[in-house]
Amino acid sequence: MAIVDVEGLTKKYELRKTGDVIVGLDDVSFTVDEGEILGVIGKSGAGKSTLLQILRGIENFDSGRVVVDNVVLTPESSRDQFSKVQRKTAIHLQRSFALWGQSILHNVMRKVCSARTGLEDLPEHPAEYEDVKAEAMEIVDLVGLKDKYNYFYNILSGGEKQRVLLARQLAFKPRVLLLDEPATMSDPLTRREIMDTIKKIHEKLNLTIILVSHMPEVHEYLADRLIMLEDGKITYEGQTSEALRYFTQQIADPVPLEPVTSDREKILRLKNVWKKYRLLTSNELIQTIEMKNINFTIPKGVIMAMIGPTAKGKTVLIRLLSGIEKPDEGEVLVNVSGEFVDIAKYGRKSIIARQKIEVMHQEFGLMHNETVIDQFSYRLGLKSIKTVERALERAEELGITDLKLDVLYRLADLPEDEARALLQKMELSQDIFYELFPRFPESETRK
Ligand SMILES: Nc1ncnc2c1ncn2[C@@H]1O[C@H](COP(=O)(O)OP(=O)(O)OP(=O)(O)O)[C@@H](O)[C@H]1O
Ligand SMILES: [Mg+2]
Structure with a gap:
């Protein structure tokens, strides 16, 4: 029935x-x-x-x-x-x-x-x-x-x-x-x-x-x-x-990829990276992740895939590579015009290096009640070269150190709820963001 x-x-x-x-x-x-x-x-x-x-x-x-x-x-x-x-x-x-x-x-x-x-x-x-x-x-x-x-x-x-x-x-x-x-x-x-x-x-x-x-x-x-x-x-x-x-x-067969040549410029590099996470349940200690001495490089223009079971550290690696998270030891290096910058060291150089990296999180980090075009102008604003130069100037005027500015800039790459929680913890309002990182003008965004 x-x-x-x-x-x-x-x-x-x-x-x-x-x-x-x-x-x-x-x-x-x-x-x-x-x-x-x-x-x-x-x-x-x-x-x-x-x-x-x-x-x-x-x-x-x-x-x-x-x-x-x-x-x-x-x-x-x-x-x-x-x-x-x-x-x-x-x-x-x-x-x-x-x-x-x-x-x-x-x-x-x-x-x-x-x-x-x-x-x-x-x-x-x-x-x-x-x-x-x-x-x-x-x-x-x-x-x-x-x-x-x-x-x-x-x-x-x-x-x-x-x-x-x-x-x-x-x-x-x-x-x-x-x-x-x-x-x-x-x-x-x-x-x-x-x-x-x-x-x-x-x-x-x-x-x-x-x-x-x-x-x-x-x-x-x-x-x-x-x-x-x-x-x-x-x-x-x-x-x-x-x-x-x-x-x-209705789904077309996949097209095979071109083979990668080895002479490409290296763009990202993880050097001797160690990272450990321990978590507490209500009554026992659980070791969730222990990454030991991870080393690899990623050449320019390459799609590198990562595969592995749940909770083995894929998201942590992404967070390390995008500078959201610091390794316990080791360096996360980004090629900025020929110079490798360690993005785990907070400051001006790291901010500029991280502009070259964009993350898409597993848990979506979109703002509710914002149109598609507004979401674009926000991201474009954050990642445009000019905006960061302006933010560095504004920060100087406001008496915000490079280090603090970097901490704030890092929040922009976090999923929204995580970023908001951290802002709250630092007793800062979201306004500081808009003050430092204005949106991209709409006409430019539309382009
Ligand atoms: N609250 C809403 N206001 C306006 N349009 C909406 C709303 N919710 C859904 N839609 C539109 O209705 C259509 C169906 O959306 P729906 O979310 O049901 O798709 P779906 O089959 O579940 O897709 P997905 O597989 O991506 O989850 C889409 O065109 C979507 O944009
Ligand atoms: Mg759905």
Whole structure:
């Protein structure tokens, strides 16, 4: 029997600034049977997340009808009706890693509390606390984290974090579980670990799941049936393997790369670099990373790839290479017009050297509520030669040392939340940034 029934669902977004209308979903119809895993695949911007938000009951739509476990929604439905759907579903969001800086158990307990009372406060009464704990523990066990229940969230691997997020969603006892890219940013082993957890949840609870993913292998492993979205429309529906064949047919074969010649100028160099990280769980010390004597050079114009399992230091290496992080020992050298500058030594030379490096973080560092062009002008401003010269002058006028200026400039390369936290720690407001590093003029940015 169908537990989800979607009929003629259409959703348009109107942009306030420009008045442009964007079609999110266009006359979408499908059903999902109780206990089924329905996969949803489709290119970026096809409307997958939009669909999940609507099924979650947190986004309105323009026409059509949505039924989730006998609750009917139309565009005219009352707020109360939307809340009813919200109680039937739970969602695992794309790129959402918001968890409490506490143990796995507490993170799940808080969601159990939230399911009971609407608040994530832990109960004060001992009997109630034990009761919540027992329920949470069962869920923690279900996602395979029983052995680590008292580990703090910040030391967990990506796959474990994803499983904590899943556990928190299960605390709501949803009738339909919505998963938006549950296995992104994970290596093949971690991906398998997450997929196995989903499979186990599905089998144990006979839960209905709608699963959005770009990854054919995720659907291959989990989905009973697949729908394909394209520009807000369902363009294919069928058995998973058959639908995947249709999807992958549209992807062209990769073009082989040109071989690299060895006489290229060296541009980046890591020399005798050591870096160690230790982290504390609630009761034990864990050595997360120990890099010993790393040496390599990167020639100009080369794409260097790095591969390795989760939590083995790839991001740390990127942070070292971009000067966000200092090594414990050794040098990180950047070729500036023939001279190798150690960017780990804060100061004027390092600032200029780091202008030549740009980072794209795993966790996105974009500013909310800013247009695309504004985001560009901000980055261009930060990285333009002129801006840094001007910043050095401004800093001198304001009595800011090169060292302090460098500390500030480094923040610009951090993901936004990290940068903001550090500014706060230094008791500085974001205004100092705009004072030192003005935006690039819009006409220049447009060029
Ligand atoms: N809040 C919004 N305001 C305006 N347009 C939006 C909004 N959210 C989504 N859109 C637009 O709706 C369309 C569908 O977006 P959606 O996020 O559903 O895509 P998706 O299939 O989930 O993509 P991805 O695979 O990249 O996550 C896109 O054109 C997107 O720009
Ligand atoms: Mg999406």
